[in-house]
Amino acid sequence: MDYQITGHTRLGGLLGSPVAHSISPMMHNDSFRALGLDCVYLCFDVGPERLGQVVQAFRSMNVYGFNLTMPDKEAVIPYLDELSLAAQLIGAVNTVKNENGKLTGHNTDGIGYMKAVKDAGFDVIGKEMTLLGAGGAASAIAVQAAIDGVSCLHLVSRRGRSWEKAKHLTDSINQKTACRADLTDLADTAALSALLERSALLTNATSVGMAPNTDATPIPDTSLFHTGLVVSDVIYNPRETRLLAEAREKGCPTFNGMYMLLYQGEAAFRIWTGQDMPVDLIKQKYFSHRD
Numbered sequence: 001m002d003y004q005i006t007g008h009t010r011l012g013g014l015l016g017s018p019v020a021h022s023i024s025p026m027m028h029n030d031s032f033r034a035l036g037l038d039c040v041y042l043c044f045d046v047g048p049e050r051l052g053q054v055v056q057a058f059r060s061m062n063v064y065g066f067n068l069t070m071p072d073k074e075a076v077i078p079y080l081d082e083l084s085l086a087a088q089l090i091g092a093v094n095t096v097k098n099e100n101g102k103l104t105g106h107n108t109d110g111i112g113y114m115k116a117v118k119d120a121g122f123d124v125i126g127k128e129m130t131l132l133g134a135g136g137a138a139s140a141i142a143v144q145a146a147i148d149g150v151s152c153l154h155l156v157s158r159r160g161r162s163w164e165k166a167k168h169l170t171d172s173i174n175q176k177t178a179c180r181a182d183l184t185d186l187a188d189t190a191a192l193s194a195l196l197e198r199s200a201l202l203t204n205a206t207s208v209g210m211a212p213n214t215d216a217t218p219i220p221d222t223s224l225f226h227t228g229l230v231v232s233d234v235i236y237n238p239r240e241t242r243l244l245a246e247a248r249e250k251g252c253p254t255f256n257g258m259y260m261l262l263y264q265g266e267a268a269f270r271i272w273t274g275q276d277m278p279v280d281l282i283k284q285k286y287f288s289h290r291d
């Protein structure tokens with residue numbers, strides 16, 4: 001029988017600006033239908049200036065929860081009642097659960113990335129990892145990698161906007177987790193080379209190489225890639241960035257950011273419903289052209 005929205009249907013969705021391009025409504029609504037859950041997920045174009053009003057309305061309307069994307073991930077924090085450990089350390093929230101008016105903020109971006117590592121067939125737990133960038137995606141990955149048990153996290157950032165934030169992030173990881181974190185300037189090629197020699201995994205979490213600037217790479221010196229290094233990119237447009245193409249040519253296994261996107265959604269779905277997203281169905285329908 002066709003699904004019908006009724007007086008019992010519960011609402012949730014995505015807040016941010018812009019949001020119309022998002023794949024999340026398809027992922028979540030298809031999953032609700034597959035599992036017979038009477039919920040819907042919609043996109044709402046809301047920037048930080050109206051965010052407080054909308055979050056209060058969502059709380060009052062008993063929505064099951066919502067996602068946040070740019071530019072609302074940090075701005076939402078003052079309107080929430082509690083934060084998960086990861087959301088506290090990252091300082092950003094992408095998923096909120098509403099339990100009878102109590103709003104708890106989570107961050108599933110790092111969970112999504114760490115599951116994508118496993119899904120690609122690699123195990124980085126107890127090993128060293130080099131992570132490029134110190135923005136939203138990098139912070140989420142750094143914190144989740146540390147929580148999950150990566151032994152050493154080498155954060156590599158340019159001395160720009162997020163340098164101070166990167167220092168704070170490595171300090172927090174060292175204080176709150178068993179992982180050892182350090183920070184290196186991206187311009188220091190000799191130091192980067194030494195870090196990559198020790199690392200099992202390199203992750204680009206900068207926006208360098210993202211469309212339309214597909215000629216750019218954060219590591220122009222391809223002699224830094226060694227065959228034991230897995231190289232990944234959180235970018236999924238293009239599917240293969242210049243970084244991934246050059247690493248592949250050097251014999252490194254590679255994977256892109258498509259499954260990070262899928263698995264951050266899967267983790268949010270579990271937080272809201274307590275049930276497993278039908279990942280195979282969603283993969284087949286929306287992620288089959290990931291390479």
Ligand code: NAP
Nearest residue numbers: 133134135136137158160161162206207210234257260261
């Ligand atoms: P962000 O918060 O703006 O951070 C961007 C990072 O890239 C910052 O550390 C920035 O350094 C650095 N950067 C930018 N241009 C650079 C350059 N020319 N050289 C060196 N570093 C540079 O953005 P974000 O939200 O973390 O997103 C980063 C990328 O991840 C984007 O491509 C986004 O699409 C992707 N992403 C993917 C997923 C997924 O599910 N696969 C999820 C989230 C994000 P400064 O601070 O110094 O500018």
